[in-house]
């Protein structure tokens with residue numbers, strides 16, 4: 094019997110995914126029924142992205158072997174008590190490349206002082222030469238699929254990169270730190286901080302009044318991770334005191350960011366609307382097909398979420 098793959102990524106996404114998914118399943122030599130509706134007890138795999146206000150009930154999917162997330166961040170599904178099947182998160186070259194481009198672009202923007210240069214077209218010749226990248230330490234909070242790729246790209250440009258993760262890591266060219274002391278050491282040195290941590294109870298408010306106070310004065314902050322990583326009020330206070338010179342924020346506690354939120358009008362905050370790295374169906378479909386192929390062949394799934402750790 095053909096495996097049944099249920100696309101539960103939302104009706105608006107289906108037209109963008111159908112073609113790439115069918116092509117990727119064909120390439121992986123998987124003969125399956127790819128559907129958007131099915132009797133739950135007939136479904137073998139669920140391709141999932143959050144949508145709507147009601148958490149899904151996975152209980153009736155008694156035959157389902159894995160739920161494959163279309164997104165890298167799984168905080169909206171990882172704690173779902175009805176989900177008993179393995180949950181795999183999205184790791185895909187298109188997503189990673191998008192994040193590398195976003196992070197590299199915004200780090201260079203902060204490093205070169207591009208905003209100040211653009212706003213100084215006033216006839217005054219004021220040559221302020223930026224330091225070289227080698228003189229600008231960057232902290233990368235999170236050394237996962239995305240953080241590691243971004244850290245390596247920045248190190249390749251010459252930035253000294255301090256990486257921070259939950260467990261001890263060894264990434265060539267990156268000063269790897271972990272634990273509370275590691276976070277503090279990274280923040281004390283970092284003139285630019287990038288947050289690429291998942292949203293979990295442990296990472297909530299990683300950047301708060303106390304940790305932000307460790308930063309060198311005028312440090313730049315770039316958050317493409319999740320809104321929960323930063324205490325919003327503490328960030329506004331750190332901007333007011335000058336501890337943080339500028340913040341570029343892609344993700345927020347409430348999305349879309351409400352129109353009356355103080356971040357919008359703040360002169361030293363750049364808001365980007367959760368666009369740092371999108372999941373591209375053309376490449377991500379292959380990641381999904383590979384996991385289905387593995388499951389069908391009895392091989393271990395890739396990128397299985399650790400429910401206890403929450404990512």
Ligand code: NAP
Nearest residue numbers: 165166235236237238239240258259260291295317369370
């Ligand atoms: P990942 O591979 O799971 O890596 C997560 C990293 O965070 C790991 O290095 C992990 O440490 C570290 N970490 C987790 N909990 C920690 C803790 N309590 N203390 C210190 N470090 C901790 O995730 P990823 O694929 O790189 O993605 C990271 C996040 O980016 C996603 O969860 C998502 O929220 C966000 N994202 C945003 C966008 C966007 O468009 N803005 C797009 C995609 C993803 P270990 O290495 O020790 O496990």
